[in-house]
Amino acid sequence: MNTGTFSIILPAVILIVGAFLVYLFSRFFRLRNRLIAILTVLILTATLVSLVMLYLQVPEFYHSPNNFFGLSEPGGIIYRPNALGVFILIVAIIIGIMITLYSAEYLSRDPRFVTYYPLILLTLAGLMGMFMSTNLFNLFLLTELTTITASALVAFRFQQEIAIKAGFKYLIMSSLGTMTMLLGIYFVYRSTGSMHLDQALAQSDSFTRIGAACFLLGFSLKAGIVPLHTWVPDVYGHAPSAVSGLLAGVLSKSMLFILPVISLRLGMTRGELGGYLMLFACFNMLVGSVRMLKQSLYRRFLSFSSIAQTGYLMFGLGMGYYFDLDQAFTASVFLFLVIAVMKCLAFLSAGMYQFYSGSQDIDGLRGIGRLMPGTAFSFSVALGGLAGIPLLAGFTGKWLIFSVALVTGDRFAILCLVVFMISTLISLGGYLPTLVKQYQDPSPEVKELLTRSPRAFRVSHWMLVPVDVLSLLVIVMGVYPTPWINLAENIIRWMLI
Amino acid sequence: MTPYEILLPGITLLPLVGVTILLIWRDASKRKAAIVGIISEGCALIIPIALLTALRKDGAVYFSMPWIPNMGISLSLELSWLSLIFLLTEVLVTLVAMIYSLGEKKGEKHSNYYYALLLLFSLGMSGTTLSDDIFLFFIFWELMLVASVLLIIVWGDGEKRFGVGLKYFIITHVGSLMVLVCLVTLFVNFGTASLSVLIMNASTLPINLQLFMISFFLIGFCVKMAIFPVHIWLPDAHTVAPMPVTIILAAAMLSMGAFGVLRYPFALFPLENIQPFAIWMMIAGLVSEVYGALMALAEKDIKRIIAYSSVSQMGYILFGLGTLTQRGMEGAILHVVYHAIVKAMLFMVVGIIIAVTRERHIYKIGGLGKKFPILCGCAAIGILGISGMPPLGIFNSEWLIFAGGFDSGVSITLTVITLLGSVLTLVYGLRFFGKIFFGPMKPDRLAEKSPRALLFPTIAVTIFLIFEGLAPATLLNWAMRSLSGIIGGIR
Amino acid sequence: MLDLSYLIILVLFCVPLLAALLLGLIRRCSAKWILGFETGLMFLGLVGLGVLGEREIATSLFFLGEEITFSVTNMPILLFLSALTTLVVMFWHYGKKDPLLTRFHSILLSLSFSFGLIALLSGQFMIRYIAIDVVGLLAAMMVLTSFADIFALKGFIIIFQVLRLGDLGLLAAILLMNHYTGTLEISEMISATTILPLNIRTWIYFGFMLALLIKLAIWPFGIWLQKAGECAPGIPFWISGILTPALGYYLLYRILPIIHSELIFVNLTLYIGLGLYLLVLLVKSLRLVRVDQFTNMSGLLNCFLLAALAINQNPDFLVFYFIGLIFYRMTLVLQTLSRRLNTKVLFALVPLAVNGIFIGVNFADYPFQFSAGWVMLTLLTVMWDIWAIRQGMPDDWQPFDLLREEPSVGVPPDEELVPVQQSSQLKESGWIQDGVYRLTGFMGHIAEWVYDHVEMRLDASWDLLGQKLVHFSELTWHSVEIRTIEKTGQLMDDALKSLQAHERNVLKRSLRWDLAWIPMMMVIILIMLFVF
Known part of the structure; x- marks a missing residue:
C-alpha cells in the first residue's frame, strides 16, 4: 500500500465532491441559477489553486520516484501527474470558469440549470483522471465518464429535437470509440497480463500494437479527426454555446495529447504516430476549411473551423513525433493554449448573438454590429485570431508551426505545410465574410430588432466579463507572446512522455 | 543610448498616441478628429527630419528592445536612407490625404475611428519601412492591410464595398503569405529575426534555396505592387475606397511592394543570384506598363482610369528594379516618390471633379476647363507629369529607369519597347484630360465653384511636384546612398 | 568668375x-x-x-x-x-x-x-x-x-x-x-x-x-x-x-x-530621302490644298536635305542651306496665310535658288550625274510649286474650314487638269505636248486613286489608330478584366453551391454512414501499423 502524494489527487477530489455538493445544495436550498454558478466558480477556483500548486511541484516530481498516488502493487491504480497534463488541466479549468460565469446569464431561460453545473464539474473531473491515470481500465472508465456527462450536456436543451439528436449522435459515436478502446484493453491484457501502461511498454508485441491501434481509433474519434469528424458539426452546432466552447476549446483538442502517450506506451513507434498525425492533419485542414465556406449556421461554421484547427494542432504534434523536435512540441502546446482561448471566445460570442437575436443564421449576422458592438468586437477578435491576422494570438501560433515545418526541411513536412497554407487561405474566405457581415447593412431580422430597440442592446455583464477577458487574452498573447512561449518551453522540458 | 535612438521609436509611437486619443475621444467632431490625426502624423514627419543629421553622420539610426527573446525576436527599428525616402513619402501622402479629407463628405460618422484607422494605416507603412526585424516587419505589413481593408469596408462607396474589401484582403494576403514563407525560412535557417544579421549571413544559404526565396519574395511583393496578372484587386479597391484612402493606397501603399523588393531579396542575396530573374522582372514590368495603360484607355469611370494608371506606373518601377543596375534602381526609387506625388494629385483632381459634377462616367463630364481653370491647370500638370514631360518629376525617374535598362545589357529591344510604350501613357492621359475639360459643358447641373478645402491641398501638391521635378538633387543623393548598401559602388 | x-x-x-x-x-x-x-x-x-x-x-x-x-x-x-x-x-x-x-x-x-x-x-x-x-x-x-x-x-x-x-x-x-x-x-x-x-x-x-x-x-x-x-x-x-x-x-x-561613320547609313539616308520624295511627288502632286502644300513642299525640301547631307563631305557649309530653308518655309507660311501678296510665284523660285547656290558651290564635291539629277529634281519641284500656287486659290477660302471645303477644289478630271489658256497652247504644240498631257492625265488618275485610297486614309489614320487602340483595349478590358472576373466568380459560386447542396445532404444523412467510418478507419490504422 503506497498512497504517495495526496496533492496529486486533490483537484479531482475537489471536483467530484464539489459536483455532488453543488447538486445537493441547489436541490435542497432551491438556489437560483446565478448562485449555483458562483458556487461552481468557487469550486473551480479551488481546483485551479490546487492544480497550480501541483504544477509548481512538478519539477520536484520529475526527480523523485515517489511521484504518484495509488497502489504500486499489481492490479493497483496509479495516478501520476506530468507537466503537460497539469498544464492542459489548468487551461481546461480556466475555460471552465469562464463558461460557468457565462452560463450564469446564458442559462437564465433554461429550466434545468440544476444539473448543468455538476455535469460540467464531472466532465472536468473525468478529463483530469484521464491525464493522470496509468491504468488502461481506469482510463477507459474515466473516458466513459467524460463522454456520458458531455453528451448529457450536449443534449441539455431537451426541448429541441436537434439538440437531442446531436447528443444521441455524440453518445453513440463516442461510445463506439470507447468500445474500441475496451477491445484494445482486451488485446493488451491478453498479451501482457496486465493493464498497466508501464508494463505494456516493457513487453510490447503485435497484440499490444493492435491494442494501440484501438486506442488510437478511440481517441481519434473523440478528437474529431477526419473522417471520424462527422459528429463535430452537429454537436458543436447544437449544444449550448458554453458547452461547445468547452468541448471545442479544450476537451476534444486535449485528446490529441493523451493519444500519443497511450499509443507510444503500447508499442507504436514515434515515426508511425507522427506520420499518422501529419497525414490526417492534412485531411483535417482541408476538410475543415473547405466545408467552412458555405455554412448557413454560424455555430456550424465555427465547428468546421474547429476541425481545421485540430488539423493545425495535429500537424504540430505530428512533426514533433516524426522528427523528434522539441520545438514542435513547444509550438503545439502554445497553439493548444491559443486555440482553446480563441475557440472558446468564438463560441461564447456566437452564443451571445444567439441569445439576444434568437437567430442562428449566418445571414442573420448582417448588421448585428450595430446592435451589439461589444460582442461584434470580440467575435471579430476571435475570427481574426483564427484567421491568423498578426498581433492576434493565432498568428504567433501559426508562425511557430510554420517555422518548425521549415526547420525540418523534410519533403513530407513541406508537403503538409503547403496543405496548411492552402487551408489557411481557403479558410480566410470563410472567416472574413463572416467577420464583415457583422458590419454590413442590417438583414431583415436585425432591422426588425433595430426598430424595436434603436439603441444597442444592454448585454449582461455575466456574459460580457468572460468574453472580454478572453478577447484581452487573445490580444495579449498576440502582442506579447514571450511568457506564454516560455511556459510552453518549460512544460516540454519537464514532460514525461 | 543616444537621444537619436530614443527619438526613433517616436515615429511609430506618436501616431499610436494619436490613435489612443481618438479611440477614447468618442464624440469628437470630424474637424477635431482630423486635427488630432494631422498633429500626430506631423510629429511623425518631424522626427525623421530631425534625425537627418544623425543619418548623415552614421548612415543609419538603430533602436532595439527585446520582445520575444526566446525566439530571437526583438522590437528593433532602423532608419536608413532607403527607409527615409519611403517613410517621408508615405507620411507626407498621409498628411495630404488627411488635410484633403477635411473637404470631403465622407467620414462624418464615427470620425474618430476614421482618423484612427488612417493613422494606423500610416503607422503600418512607417513600421514596414523602419522595422529591422522580420517578425515586426510582417506585423506592420499586415497592419497596413487590415487597416486599409477596414477603411474600405466601413467607409467605402456602395454595397459592393464588402466584396471588394474581401477580394483585396485575400489576394494581397496570398502575396503576404508568400513573403511569410520566405521570412520564416530565413528565421529558421539562422535562428534570428534580426534583419541586419540576416543580411550579413543570407548569402551563405544553398543556391537553390536562395533562388526559391527570391522568386517567392518577388511574386509576393509584386502582388502588393499590383503587377499585371495579380493586379485585379487594385482597380476595385481604389474605386470603392473613400478618396483619402485611395490617395494613400495608390500613392504610398503600392510602393511598399517596391520597398519590400529592395529591402528583402535585393539586400539579402548577392545580385548575381537575382540576375536570372532580371529579364522576367523587366518583362513583367513592360507587360504591366502596356496593359495598365490600355486598360486606362478602355475604362469609363474616371477614378478607375487613374487607378489603372497605377498598374502602368508600377510596371516602370518593376522594370527599373529588374535592371539591377545603379541607375535603374535609383530611377525606381525616384519613380516611387514622383509617382506618389503625381498620383496623389491626380486622385485629388478626380475627387474635385466628382465633387463638382457628381458624376464618374467620363462621357457624362465635359467642358469643365472654362469654368474651373485652376483645376484644369492642376490636371494638365498632373497628366503631363505622369506622361513624363521633362520639367516635371517623372521624366527624371524615367530617364534613369531607361538608362538603367540599357545599362543592364539584358536586351536593348526590351528597353526600347518599354520606352516607346510610354507614349501610351500620353494617349490615355490626354483622353482623360480632353474629355473632361474640353468640348460642350456637361453635365447640366454643376457646382458654382470647386470646393476650396479640396482645391488648396491640390494646388500645394502641384507646386511641390514642380519644385521636386526641378530640383531632384537631394532626392537623387538619398537614393544613391540608400543603394550603397545593396550594390555597393557599381556604376 | x-x-x-x-x-x-x-x-x-x-x-x-x-x-x-x-x-x-x-x-x-x-x-x-x-x-x-x-x-x-x-x-x-x-x-x-x-x-x-x-x-x-x-x-x-x-x-x-x-x-x-x-x-x-x-x-x-x-x-x-x-x-x-x-x-x-x-x-x-x-x-x-x-x-x-x-x-x-x-x-x-x-x-x-x-x-x-x-x-x-x-x-x-x-x-x-x-x-x-x-x-x-x-x-x-x-x-x-x-x-x-x-x-x-x-x-x-x-x-x-x-x-x-x-x-x-x-x-x-x-x-x-x-x-x-x-x-x-x-x-x-x-x-x-x-x-x-x-x-x-x-x-x-x-x-x-x-x-x-x-x-x-x-x-x-x-x-x-x-x-x-x-x-x-x-x-x-x-x-x-x-x-x-x-x-x-x-x-x-x-x-x-x-x-557618315558607315557607308550603309549614308546610303540608307539617301534612299529614305529620295524614296520619300518620289512618294510625295506621286501622291501629293496633283491634289494640293494650301496647308498641304506647305507641309508638302517643305517636306520635299527636307527630303532633299536628308539626301544632300548623306553625301556632303563638308557639313559646315550647310548652315546657309539651312537658313535658306528656313526662309523658304517662311515664304510658304506667308503664301498660305495671306491673300495680299500677288508675287507668290516668285517664292517658288526660292528652292531653285537655294539648291542652285548649294550645288553651285559644292559642284566639285559631287559626281556629275548626282549634280544633274539634283538640278532636275529641283526644277521639277519648282514647277510643281508654281503650278500648285496658280491652281489652288479659291476665293472663298477660310482658314478653319480647309478640309471640309477642299475636295471640290482638288484635282479635276482630264480637261480641267490644266488651265484653259494653257490647254489650248498644248493642243497647238503637237504630239509631244499631247503625249505629256495624256501622261499627266494618266498620272492624275493614279494620283486620284492613291489620294482616295492612301492619303485620305493616312490622314485619318491617326484617328483610326487611336480608335483601334481604344477598341483593342476595350476588347481586352472586356475579355480579360471583366469576363475573367465574372467567370472566376461564377466558378467559385458553382463550387460553393455544390458545397451547399452537399451540406444539405449531410444534414439529412442517417447515422449509419457516420458509423461506417469507424471500422474503415480501424482497417486503415491497422494497415498503417502492420503493412508499412
Missing part, C-alpha cells in the same frame, strides 16, 4: 520666362510690346554671343547628377537668328491686321524663345532633350484656343503625341549612346559613338531617324504639321512651322558624324 557669354545665355533664358509670367499674371501689359522687346533682346543677345565667339561653357549646375553645359557655336546662333527674322517678317507682314495672336499664344511664344535657345545651345544631351520636348509641347499647345473647340483639341492631341513619339526615339538613342560612351556631352558622345559596334549604331541611327523624320515633318510623318497649320494659322504657327524644324536641322547637323 562669370563668363560674359554665360551671362547672356542666362539673361536670354530668363527674360522670356519672366515675360511669360508677367503676361500670365498681369492683364494690363501689352503682349505686342513685350514680344517685340523680347525679340529685340534675343537679336541683340544672339549677335553678342556670336561676336564673343565659339566656346564651351561649364556651369557648375547639376541635374540628375550630370553637369549642365552650354556650347556656343555659330551654327545654332545663325539658325535661331534667321528663325527670329522670319518671325519679324511675319509680324511686319500682318501689320495692323489681326495676327490671330492671343495672350495665351504670346505666353507660349515667349516660353518657346527660352526653351528654343536652350535646345540649340545646350552642350549636354539631356538638357537639350528636355528643351526639345518642351518646345514640342508648346507647339502642340499653340493650337488650343478655346475649351469648346474639339477640333483644336484633336489637333493638340495628334501633334503632341506624334512629336512625343519622335522625342522618345531621340531619348532611346541618347540613352543608348550614354550607356556605351558614359557621357552626355554632345560632341564627346557623338565622336565616341562613331566607333561603336555596328548593331548598336543601327539602333542609335534608327532612333535619331525617327526623331528627325517627325521633327522635320516629312511626309507621312509630317501629319502633325498639317494639323498645326489647320488649327493654328497665323503667327502662332511659327513654333511648329519654323522653330521645331530649325531644332531638327541642328540635330541633324550634330549627328552627321554618326551617319
Whole structure:
C-alpha cells in the first residue's frame, strides 16, 4: 500500500465532491441559477489553486520516484501527474470558469440549470483522471465518464429535437470509440497480463500494437479527426454555446495529447504516430476549411473551423513525433493554449448573438454590429485570431508551426505545410465574410430588432466579463507572446512522455 | 543610448498616441478628429527630419528592445536612407490625404475611428519601412492591410464595398503569405529575426534555396505592387475606397511592394543570384506598363482610369528594379516618390471633379476647363507629369529607369519597347484630360465653384511636384546612398 | 568668375520666362510690346554671343547628377537668328491686321524663345532633350484656343503625341549612346559613338531617324504639321512651322558624324530621302490644298536635305542651306496665310535658288550625274510649286474650314487638269505636248486613286489608330478584366453551391454512414501499423 502524494489527487477530489455538493445544495436550498454558478466558480477556483500548486511541484516530481498516488502493487491504480497534463488541466479549468460565469446569464431561460453545473464539474473531473491515470481500465472508465456527462450536456436543451439528436449522435459515436478502446484493453491484457501502461511498454508485441491501434481509433474519434469528424458539426452546432466552447476549446483538442502517450506506451513507434498525425492533419485542414465556406449556421461554421484547427494542432504534434523536435512540441502546446482561448471566445460570442437575436443564421449576422458592438468586437477578435491576422494570438501560433515545418526541411513536412497554407487561405474566405457581415447593412431580422430597440442592446455583464477577458487574452498573447512561449518551453522540458 | 535612438521609436509611437486619443475621444467632431490625426502624423514627419543629421553622420539610426527573446525576436527599428525616402513619402501622402479629407463628405460618422484607422494605416507603412526585424516587419505589413481593408469596408462607396474589401484582403494576403514563407525560412535557417544579421549571413544559404526565396519574395511583393496578372484587386479597391484612402493606397501603399523588393531579396542575396530573374522582372514590368495603360484607355469611370494608371506606373518601377543596375534602381526609387506625388494629385483632381459634377462616367463630364481653370491647370500638370514631360518629376525617374535598362545589357529591344510604350501613357492621359475639360459643358447641373478645402491641398501638391521635378538633387543623393548598401559602388 | 557669354545665355533664358509670367499674371501689359522687346533682346543677345565667339561653357549646375553645359557655336546662333527674322517678317507682314495672336499664344511664344535657345545651345544631351520636348509641347499647345473647340483639341492631341513619339526615339538613342560612351556631352558622345559596334549604331541611327523624320515633318510623318497649320494659322504657327524644324536641322547637323561613320547609313539616308520624295511627288502632286502644300513642299525640301547631307563631305557649309530653308518655309507660311501678296510665284523660285547656290558651290564635291539629277529634281519641284500656287486659290477660302471645303477644289478630271489658256497652247504644240498631257492625265488618275485610297486614309489614320487602340483595349478590358472576373466568380459560386447542396445532404444523412467510418478507419490504422 503506497498512497504517495495526496496533492496529486486533490483537484479531482475537489471536483467530484464539489459536483455532488453543488447538486445537493441547489436541490435542497432551491438556489437560483446565478448562485449555483458562483458556487461552481468557487469550486473551480479551488481546483485551479490546487492544480497550480501541483504544477509548481512538478519539477520536484520529475526527480523523485515517489511521484504518484495509488497502489504500486499489481492490479493497483496509479495516478501520476506530468507537466503537460497539469498544464492542459489548468487551461481546461480556466475555460471552465469562464463558461460557468457565462452560463450564469446564458442559462437564465433554461429550466434545468440544476444539473448543468455538476455535469460540467464531472466532465472536468473525468478529463483530469484521464491525464493522470496509468491504468488502461481506469482510463477507459474515466473516458466513459467524460463522454456520458458531455453528451448529457450536449443534449441539455431537451426541448429541441436537434439538440437531442446531436447528443444521441455524440453518445453513440463516442461510445463506439470507447468500445474500441475496451477491445484494445482486451488485446493488451491478453498479451501482457496486465493493464498497466508501464508494463505494456516493457513487453510490447503485435497484440499490444493492435491494442494501440484501438486506442488510437478511440481517441481519434473523440478528437474529431477526419473522417471520424462527422459528429463535430452537429454537436458543436447544437449544444449550448458554453458547452461547445468547452468541448471545442479544450476537451476534444486535449485528446490529441493523451493519444500519443497511450499509443507510444503500447508499442507504436514515434515515426508511425507522427506520420499518422501529419497525414490526417492534412485531411483535417482541408476538410475543415473547405466545408467552412458555405455554412448557413454560424455555430456550424465555427465547428468546421474547429476541425481545421485540430488539423493545425495535429500537424504540430505530428512533426514533433516524426522528427523528434522539441520545438514542435513547444509550438503545439502554445497553439493548444491559443486555440482553446480563441475557440472558446468564438463560441461564447456566437452564443451571445444567439441569445439576444434568437437567430442562428449566418445571414442573420448582417448588421448585428450595430446592435451589439461589444460582442461584434470580440467575435471579430476571435475570427481574426483564427484567421491568423498578426498581433492576434493565432498568428504567433501559426508562425511557430510554420517555422518548425521549415526547420525540418523534410519533403513530407513541406508537403503538409503547403496543405496548411492552402487551408489557411481557403479558410480566410470563410472567416472574413463572416467577420464583415457583422458590419454590413442590417438583414431583415436585425432591422426588425433595430426598430424595436434603436439603441444597442444592454448585454449582461455575466456574459460580457468572460468574453472580454478572453478577447484581452487573445490580444495579449498576440502582442506579447514571450511568457506564454516560455511556459510552453518549460512544460516540454519537464514532460514525461 | 543616444537621444537619436530614443527619438526613433517616436515615429511609430506618436501616431499610436494619436490613435489612443481618438479611440477614447468618442464624440469628437470630424474637424477635431482630423486635427488630432494631422498633429500626430506631423510629429511623425518631424522626427525623421530631425534625425537627418544623425543619418548623415552614421548612415543609419538603430533602436532595439527585446520582445520575444526566446525566439530571437526583438522590437528593433532602423532608419536608413532607403527607409527615409519611403517613410517621408508615405507620411507626407498621409498628411495630404488627411488635410484633403477635411473637404470631403465622407467620414462624418464615427470620425474618430476614421482618423484612427488612417493613422494606423500610416503607422503600418512607417513600421514596414523602419522595422529591422522580420517578425515586426510582417506585423506592420499586415497592419497596413487590415487597416486599409477596414477603411474600405466601413467607409467605402456602395454595397459592393464588402466584396471588394474581401477580394483585396485575400489576394494581397496570398502575396503576404508568400513573403511569410520566405521570412520564416530565413528565421529558421539562422535562428534570428534580426534583419541586419540576416543580411550579413543570407548569402551563405544553398543556391537553390536562395533562388526559391527570391522568386517567392518577388511574386509576393509584386502582388502588393499590383503587377499585371495579380493586379485585379487594385482597380476595385481604389474605386470603392473613400478618396483619402485611395490617395494613400495608390500613392504610398503600392510602393511598399517596391520597398519590400529592395529591402528583402535585393539586400539579402548577392545580385548575381537575382540576375536570372532580371529579364522576367523587366518583362513583367513592360507587360504591366502596356496593359495598365490600355486598360486606362478602355475604362469609363474616371477614378478607375487613374487607378489603372497605377498598374502602368508600377510596371516602370518593376522594370527599373529588374535592371539591377545603379541607375535603374535609383530611377525606381525616384519613380516611387514622383509617382506618389503625381498620383496623389491626380486622385485629388478626380475627387474635385466628382465633387463638382457628381458624376464618374467620363462621357457624362465635359467642358469643365472654362469654368474651373485652376483645376484644369492642376490636371494638365498632373497628366503631363505622369506622361513624363521633362520639367516635371517623372521624366527624371524615367530617364534613369531607361538608362538603367540599357545599362543592364539584358536586351536593348526590351528597353526600347518599354520606352516607346510610354507614349501610351500620353494617349490615355490626354483622353482623360480632353474629355473632361474640353468640348460642350456637361453635365447640366454643376457646382458654382470647386470646393476650396479640396482645391488648396491640390494646388500645394502641384507646386511641390514642380519644385521636386526641378530640383531632384537631394532626392537623387538619398537614393544613391540608400543603394550603397545593396550594390555597393557599381556604376 | 562669370563668363560674359554665360551671362547672356542666362539673361536670354530668363527674360522670356519672366515675360511669360508677367503676361500670365498681369492683364494690363501689352503682349505686342513685350514680344517685340523680347525679340529685340534675343537679336541683340544672339549677335553678342556670336561676336564673343565659339566656346564651351561649364556651369557648375547639376541635374540628375550630370553637369549642365552650354556650347556656343555659330551654327545654332545663325539658325535661331534667321528663325527670329522670319518671325519679324511675319509680324511686319500682318501689320495692323489681326495676327490671330492671343495672350495665351504670346505666353507660349515667349516660353518657346527660352526653351528654343536652350535646345540649340545646350552642350549636354539631356538638357537639350528636355528643351526639345518642351518646345514640342508648346507647339502642340499653340493650337488650343478655346475649351469648346474639339477640333483644336484633336489637333493638340495628334501633334503632341506624334512629336512625343519622335522625342522618345531621340531619348532611346541618347540613352543608348550614354550607356556605351558614359557621357552626355554632345560632341564627346557623338565622336565616341562613331566607333561603336555596328548593331548598336543601327539602333542609335534608327532612333535619331525617327526623331528627325517627325521633327522635320516629312511626309507621312509630317501629319502633325498639317494639323498645326489647320488649327493654328497665323503667327502662332511659327513654333511648329519654323522653330521645331530649325531644332531638327541642328540635330541633324550634330549627328552627321554618326551617319557618315558607315557607308550603309549614308546610303540608307539617301534612299529614305529620295524614296520619300518620289512618294510625295506621286501622291501629293496633283491634289494640293494650301496647308498641304506647305507641309508638302517643305517636306520635299527636307527630303532633299536628308539626301544632300548623306553625301556632303563638308557639313559646315550647310548652315546657309539651312537658313535658306528656313526662309523658304517662311515664304510658304506667308503664301498660305495671306491673300495680299500677288508675287507668290516668285517664292517658288526660292528652292531653285537655294539648291542652285548649294550645288553651285559644292559642284566639285559631287559626281556629275548626282549634280544633274539634283538640278532636275529641283526644277521639277519648282514647277510643281508654281503650278500648285496658280491652281489652288479659291476665293472663298477660310482658314478653319480647309478640309471640309477642299475636295471640290482638288484635282479635276482630264480637261480641267490644266488651265484653259494653257490647254489650248498644248493642243497647238503637237504630239509631244499631247503625249505629256495624256501622261499627266494618266498620272492624275493614279494620283486620284492613291489620294482616295492612301492619303485620305493616312490622314485619318491617326484617328483610326487611336480608335483601334481604344477598341483593342476595350476588347481586352472586356475579355480579360471583366469576363475573367465574372467567370472566376461564377466558378467559385458553382463550387460553393455544390458545397451547399452537399451540406444539405449531410444534414439529412442517417447515422449509419457516420458509423461506417469507424471500422474503415480501424482497417486503415491497422494497415498503417502492420503493412508499412
